[in-house]
Amino acid sequence: MKIKHLLSLLLAGFVLTACATTETAPAKAADGVLTGSNGMTLYTFDKDAADSGKSVCNGPCATNWPPLMAADSDKADGSYSIITRDDGKKQWAYKGKPLYFWIKDQKAGDKTGEGVNNVWRTAKP
Secondary structure, eight states, X not given: OHHHHHXXXXXXXXXXXXXXXXXXXXOEEETTEEEOTTSOBOEEETTSOTTSSXXXXXXXXXXXXXXXXXXXXXXXXXXXXXXXXXXXXXXXXXXXXXOBOOTTOOSTTOOTTTTGGGTEEEOOO
């Protein structure tokens, strides 16, 4: 009986530890593109150099293409990394490319930013 109780306690501890250390990805795949937690399509900017750790979309550009922001406590995981923007704030990147929303997308599933100025692309998983 003691061994069964001990095994139950060990299993419960393992489950709690696994749940406590599970991180949620900053984006998810939906309809062939990456979306934010709000369901809105995410985009990449051709002028951002992959793995540079920088975004070149600042000021008015970032007003029209809001970055997918990361909290100071967020941690990079797998294909997701975190860059530091010119203003010191953190932004999520996927496979080294910073991720953005498009101000003209009105609802989840909109992809109106694809191809804007021939430099904006939907982020693909």
